Amino acid sequence: MYRYDEFDHSLVKERVEQFRGQVARRLAGDITEDEFKPIRLMNGLYLQLHAYMLRVAVPYGTLSSKQLRKLAEIARKYDRGYGHFTTRQNLQYNWPALKDVPAILDELASVEMHCIQTSGNCIRNVTSDQYAGAAKDEVEDPRIISEVIRQWSTFHPEFSFLPRKFKIAVSATEEDRAAIKVHDIGIQVVRNDKGEIGYQIYVGGGLGRTPMIGKKIGDFVPKADLLAYLEAVMRVYNMNGRRDNLYKSRIKILVHEIGAEEMQRQVEKEFAEIRKTGALNLPQDELDRIEAYFADPAFEALSDDANDLDAAIAADQGFAHWVTNNTAAHKKPGYAIVNISLKPIGGTPGDCSADQMDVVAGLAEKYSFDELRVTHEQNLTLAHVRKGNLKAVYDALKAADLATANVNLITDQIACPGLDYCNLANARSIPIAQEISNRFADMERQHDIGELKINTSGCINACGHHHVGHIGILGVDKKGVEYYQVTLGGSADENTAIGDILGPAFTEQDLPNAIEKIVKIYLDTRQDGERFIDTYRRVGIQPFKENVYEAH
Amino acid sequence: MAQHMRKGAKEQALTANRLIDGVVVYLKADGTLSESLQDAEVAEGKEAAEALLARATPFVENNEIIEPYLFEVEKADGAIRAVSVRETIRQAGPTVRLDLGKQAELSGVHG
Amino acid sequence: MKLIKNGNFVEQDFVAVGADDALPDGAVIVPLERWETERDSLVTRNTPIGVKLESGQHPERIRDDLDHLSVVALDFPIYRNGRAYSYARLLRDRxxxxxxxxxxxxxxxxxFYFMVRCGFDALEVQDKITPEVFEQSVGAFTYAYQAAADDRPTVMSLRQRLAARAGEARAAQ
Incomplete structure (x- = not known):
């Protein structure tokens, strides 16, 4: 993975010193909260329902064992012994004290981490595929260009006060695990007929109050020109994006209002001008330098024959389920990708205790070349595990309550923190996910249901990605009572779709029954091998509308 | 925070977060701050509520608290209860982690 | 209000006038609309002229007039409105x-740091701003990752320089 050089270190250290000074000025009363708020937000420090919340950037979701151990240490020393992994592949601490934040940032800087641009109307942490470097059909490791974008966007003088926040995601495989079409910019790494690598650019995707699917405006942006192209998109947005209404200021609204073709025309025009100057041309030696950090680790030449593994699977039903659900094919024979579910039955999606972090860090160190990934579905991934080591990994995870074999199943839910933690929420999200998890706890039943993604958000801002859940749940407040609106048919993969509203919202008590009914209708309707989303696409919302609201 | 100040509210208390550590606090009748809602001064009627809100200003100016606002409460059986789900959670802690927040630290918190 | 030019605190040199104000003698900064309607008479005054662009006024509108203008003032209606950063870069780079x-x-x-990097060489700041505050703010970061309108070397170019020097050192051995 990428390692800082003296320049990267210098920038992060200077940022910590700057913030230390700003916190001191605030605590001394030299600046008011009005003046301080934008400053703390630019350092990822929010004020939430119970306390401050600190959001730590995990660039494109990649962490070293050492970094994860540091996150555990901070959780113990300055927080309440746990952290929360988010849909943006970041980590949030829910209870830090303002006075401790400069010290926390020092600790983070010591392992090449920071909270820069995890909030504010700037280019946020770039997200990517958790299978980067391990996926079979990958064009190129998407983290190479993600790191290039990270550096270019850090303290970008022109784009630090955009109309609204700005999120970029990168995918380099046909299967999209980074949800690129619901980002402000989605980048698909592709190879052309000549074998050259370039980028397809989608703009104007997003969730929130007005969900939109990104439109493709760039077919093949050459590698050396990517930053020039991105700068063109950003400049068109910075100059023309709406600033009169918070809810209309994302780039998706601009693209929607002027149309994708006009957006493309303006971007192309700006791109041509920027390109002429050559200032943003990416030099090959810099690309090579960054690429070298993402070269394959020292894989051993192995075969896929694994008699020991087959025997272990035959001997242990729990292990068999886990291998089926939580591991994925690796590009190298004899290796597997291991997904670690942070969705124990009845647990809080994405929460991870400091002790669990240490366990995962140890496993990554011992079995996966010292690094791991955070997924946008709030799980963790060990990208390169020898098949022969799967049982040992499983046993260690199981002992730490991390071996729930439910990845992509109905209990592998995304949920935002909701009203239990968040200042913006209208309703709770976590208890909803927990109740559904408990209802569908039975592993055989989960397997029978198959792939089904339930996403829950506690407000319209959609941090829980409810619009793109196969079943989406949105918490709303009706005169002081929590209600939950259900959508069906959303999807965040390469066939991105925004879910359709089922009908009137449910109470907290009625919601789990409604989910049970939806699942039953699917099971009764599905044809051979259909996943929930396939059945939904075939039959539409009508059968669900007709049957879910029937009297009991 | 205006959305938490319901117009028709009869009884209201004042809450804020402490600047230095973010902890939720309530304004007491004796002019100090408490971490427990049970210690909060309850203002009855619009004028008393406005006076209560005005009394937060010195704490803001002294950089002790941030984002003060009024919210609706009711008194029952000698206890003060928050009316909204949000404020009920805020005075107790996350409903999904009963070992954290005021519910784990203070007596008199209601879930 | 204080004025900082190229890092130095200086006296106000231009008078900013409104749409209907009488024009004083000497250097003035006028709103764009006034420039557009009174261009000919303003040019014949033979005093330095500046034009102020509001946040919604693209600098393309004065592109052909820039030879006449000593100052282009770009307005930040609120610090969060960062449109003028792009305007400054267009004026300088394009x-x-x-x-x-x-x-x-x-x-x-x-x-301040962002503004200077985007090509602003004059800042109209609050009275409380001192030279120390200015220096600290503009000098917050030793290095910059990305090319902008200033002449700061990018981290990328510094890396290339280091690599070249390392190459030379190896060759000399």
Whole structure:
């Protein structure tokens, strides 16, 4: 993975010193909260329902064992012994004290981490595929260009006060695990007929109050020109994006209002001008330098024959389920990708205790070349595990309550923190996910249901990605009572779709029954091998509308 | 925070977060701050509520608290209860982690 | 209000006039609309002229007039409105404007660094701003990752320089 050089270190250290000074000025009363708020937000420090919340950037979701151990240490020393992994592949601490934040940032800087641009109307942490470097059909490791974008966007003088926040995601495989079409910019790494690598650019995707699917405006942006192209998109947005209404200021609204073709025309025009100057041309030696950090680790030449593994699977039903659900094919024979579910039955999606972090860090160190990934579905991934080591990994995870074999199943839910933690929420999200998890706890039943993604958000801002859940749940407040609106048919993969509203919202008590009914209708309707989303696409919302609201 | 100040509210208390550590606090009748809602001064009627809100200003100016606002409460059986789900959670802690927040630290918190 | 030019605190040199104000003698900064309607008479005054662009006024509108203008003042109605950063870069990088680009409006110390990097060489700041505050704010970061309108070397070019030097050192051995 990428390692800082003296320049990267210098920038992060200077940022910590700057913030230390700003916190001191605030605590001394030299600046008011009005003046301080934008400053703390630019350092990822929010004020939430119970306390401050600190959001730590995990660039494109990649962490070293050492970094994860540091996150555990901070959780113990300055927080309440746990952290929360988010849909943006970041980590949030829910209870830090303002006075401790400069010290926390020092600790983070010591392992090449920071909270820069995890909030504010700037280019946020770039997200990517958790299978980067391990996926079979990958064009190129998407983290190479993600790191290039990270550096270019850090303290970008022109784009630090955009109309609204700005999120970029990168995918380099046909299967999209980074949800690129619901980002402000989605980048698909592709190879052309000549074998050259370039980028397809989608703009104007997003969730929130007005969900939109990104439109493709760039077919093949050459590698050396990517930053020039991105700068063109950003400049068109910075100059023309709406600033009169918070809810209309994302780039998706601009693209929607002027149309994708006009957006493309303006971007192309700006791109041509920027390109002429050559200032943003990416030099090959810099690309090579960054690429070298993402070269394959020292894989051993192995075969896929694994008699020991087959025997272990035959001997242990729990292990068999886990291998089926939580591991994925690796590009190298004899290796597997291991997904670690942070969705124990009845647990809080994405929460991870400091002790669990240490366990995962140890496993990554011992079995996966010292690094791991955070997924946008709030799980963790060990990208390169020898098949022969799967049982040992499983046993260690199981002992730490991390071996729930439910990845992509109905209990592998995304949920935002909701009203239990968040200042913006209208309703709770976590208890909803927990109740559904408990209802569908039975592993055989989960397997029978198959792939089904339930996403829950506690407000319209959609941090829980409810619009793109196969079943989406949105918490709303009706005169002081929590209600939950259900959508069906959303999807965040390469066939991105925004879910359709089922009908009137449910109470907290009625919601789990409604989910049970939806699942039953699917099971009764599905044809051979259909996943929930396939059945939904075939039959539409009508059968669900007709049957879910029937009297009991 | 205006959305938490319901117009028709009869009884209201004042809450804020402490600047230095973010902890939720309530304004007491004796002019100090408490971490427990049970210690909060309850203002009855619009004028008393406005006076209560005005009394937060010195704490803001002294950089002790941030984002003060009024919210609706009711008194029952000698206890003060928050009316909204949000404020009920805020005075107790996350409903999904009963070992954290005021519910784990203070007596008199209601879930 | 204080004025900082190229890092030095200086006296106000231009008078900013409104749409209907009588024009005083000497250097003035006028709103764009006034420039557009009174261009001919303003040019014949033979005193330095500046034009102020509001946040919604694209600098393309004065592109052909830049030779006449000593100052282009770009307004920040609120510090969060960052449109003028792009305007400044267009004036410098695209239009090759070498006159003064002045930041006016809600110009706060935590934004000085970004403004200078985008090509602002004059900042109209609050009275509380001291030379130390200015230095600290503009000098917050030793290095910059990305090319902008200033002549700061990018981290990328510094890396290339280091690599070249390492190469030379190896060759000399």
């Amino acid at each position: 239009y090759g404007y070498e006159g003064e680009v002045r930041a006016v409006g809600n110009v706060l110390q935590d934004q």
